[in-house]
Amino acid sequence: MQFISTRGQAPSTSFTEALLMGLEPDGGLAVPTSIPTISAARLEEWRSLDYTALATAVIGLFATDIPEADLRRIVSAAYGPDRFPAPVVPLKPLDAVAPGLALVGLSEGPTMAFKDLAMQFLGQAIPYVLARDGKVLNILGATSGDTGSAAEHAFRGQKGVSVFMLSPAGRMSDVQRAQMYSLADPNIHNIAVDGVFDDCQALVKALNNDAAFKAEHNLGAVNSINIGRIVAQAVYYVWAWLRASDGVTPQERGAFHVDVAVPSGNFGNIYAGHLTRSMGLPVRRLILATNENNVLDEFFTSGIYRPRSSAETLATSSPSMDISRASNVERFMWQLLGPEEFVARWASLETTGALDLTDHLEAMRAEFGFVSGTSTHADRLAAINRVQSEAGALIDPHTADGVTVALRHMEPGFPTLVMETALAAKFAETVEEALGEAPQPPASVRELLAKEQHVVEIPNSEDELRALIARSAVR
Ligand SMILES: *Cc1c(COP(=O)(O)O)cnc(C)c1O
Numbered sequence: 054m055q056f057i058s059t060r061g062q063a064p065s066t067s068f069t070e071a072l073l074m075g076l077e078p079d080g081g082l083a084v085p086t087s088i089p090t091i092s093a094a095r096l097e098e099w100r101s102l103d104y105t106a107l108a109t110a111v112i113g114l115f116a117t118d119i120p121e122a123d124l125r126r127i128v129s130a131a132y133g134p135d136r137f138p139a140p141v142v143p144l145k146p147l148d149a150v151a152p153g154l155a156l157v158g159l160s161e162g163p164t165m166a167f168k169d170l171a172m173q174f175l176g177q178a179i180p181y182v183l184a185r186d187g188k189v190l191n192i193l194g195a196t197s198g199d200t201g202s203a204a205e206h207a208f209r210g211q212k213g214v215s216v217f218m219l220s221p222a223g224r225m226s227d228v229q230r231a232q233m234y235s236l237a238d239p240n241i242h243n244i245a246v247d248g249v250f251d252d253c254q255a256l257v258k259a260l261n262n263d264a265a266f267k268a269e270h271n272l273g274a275v276n277s278i279n280i281g282r283i284v285a286q287a288v289y290y291v292w293a294w295l296r297a298s299d300g301v302t303p304q305e306r307g308a309f310h311v312d313v314a315v316p317s318g319n320f321g322n323i324y325a326g327h328l329t330r331s332m333g334l335p336v337r338r339l340i341l342a343t344n345e346n347n348v349l350d351e352f353f354t355s356g357i358y359r360p361r362s363s364a365e366t367l368a369t370s371s372p373s374m375d376i377s378r379a380s381n382v383e384r385f386m387w388q389l390l391g392p393e394e395f396v397a398r399w400a401s402l403e404t405t406g407a408l409d410l411t412d413h414l415e416a417m418r419a420e421f422g423f424v425s426g427t428s429t430h431a432d433r434l435a436a437i438n439r440v441q442s443e444a445g446a447l448i449d450p451h452t453a454d455g456v457t458v459a460l461r462h463m464e465p466g467f468p469t470l471v472m473e474t475a476l477a478a479k480f481a482e483t484v485e486e487a488l489g490e491a492p493q494p495p496a497s498v499r500e501l502l503a504k505e506q507h508v509v510e511i512p513n514s515e516d517e518l519r520a521l522i523a524r525s526a527v528r
Pocket residue numbers: 166167168199200277316317318319320321322323373374451474475
């Protein structure tokens with residue numbers, strides 16, 4: 054399997070080359086040159102597999118330059134019982150809220166958010182490729198919470214890799230901060246910048262634009278556009294369909310379709326859903342949920358994609374979805390338009406600030422099954438409350454956005470799976486606002502909050518960051 058760039062100006066690569074590259078040299082995203090198919094017979098063969106075996110099979114369709122035995126070792130380490138309790142991704146029925154509604158438990162990993170599922174794969178696959186090729190990597194990133202902690206927990210203690218993670222001083226939740234700063238591994242560097250998240254991102258960008266510094270220190274990233282994250286996320290869509298159809302008779306399985314609702318920000322999670330649907334997984338509709346930062350809902354309802362500036366991006370109570378430029382949507386548009394037309398029309402986005410795809414709106418709905426909706430702070434509180442009172446379950450504010458929009462679109466006869474992108478304990482403040490009382494934090498969270506924290510504080514200064522990396526980079 055080969056991968057090419059959406060922008061069409063970069064040479065094709067293998068999976069492991071695309072994995073290390075992240076962004077393509079022409080600024081585009083890696084896409085597979087062909088889409089493998091999942092037949093009904095293959096799904097039945099996969100039904101008896103545990104999560105690790107299924108991940109080996111699904112990722113193996115794309116990662117064809119990693120020998121199967123090696124891939125199995127990588128995946129077994131990523132999803133082992135020390136990181137995810139069996140069965141890794143549980144289905145949690147919410148029939149008491151609406152018959153056929155269920156959560157897909159994506160947040161059982163070390164940082165209580167769905168990003169662990171993709172990042173733990175990278176945390177094993179990238180060191181494997183580095184060792185094979187005799188390379189090292191210094192991961193430089195900026196985080197407002199979930200990405201940074203998932204990356205640090207995935208790469209802690211790994212050989213040949215260091216992580217330099219910038220975060221805005223004093224602006225993360227207590228749990229997010231503790232998940233990152235409690236790590237004492239020498240290859241993990243927490244850097245609190247005196248500034249906001251945009252300042253952190255600007256520092257990362259400045260260093261990435263310095264090609265000489267970047268090459269000298271082997272700087273890289275593991276952001277949500279990395280192809281390895283996409284294929285690792287594809288696994289749980291297949292898994293969720295299999296588990297949802299376990300109770301259906303074999304004769305009825307051929308016609309068994311589900312709707313899947315996904316709390317979305319950067320379009321990474323739902324793009325993996327779109328990919329598996331394109332492969333033939335029986336998903337009827339992909340229900341995209343945004344918070345008040347609803348650029349993607351606007352796109353899927355009007356056909357016009359108009360990213361917003363960071364100044365226009367609101368700080369909401371589902372902060373991991375406070376995104377106004379959804380990088381991964383580029384992959385979807387590339388498929389929607391085809392390579393040539395994509396390149397021509399993408400240029401208009403850069404000149405006019407908007408992309409008008411109203412002529413493809415019907416295909417987005419009919420052919421690709423997308424519907425969407427916006428959830429507000431009041432909707433989140435109501436959903437957290439309703440799920441608690443009707444089903445006795447606690448959900449986090451991001452999952453609440455998914456539940457809200459799922460219930461708006463749900464139709465009888467179609468089971469609806471909502472991707473649970475974080476656990477309530479990670480965002481206790483909003484859960485408390487919704488329920489009127491703080492959820493009892495699990496013992497693991499109480500222990501975490503009590504741990505000693507390790508962080509270097511720096512001013513919003515490029516020079517200080519350069520000096521810090523030059524001192525501590527793995528080489
Ligand atoms: C990252 C994140 C999202 C958004 O996922 P995308 O892949 O960026 O669309 C939603 N919820 C939580 C809790 C997250 O951490």
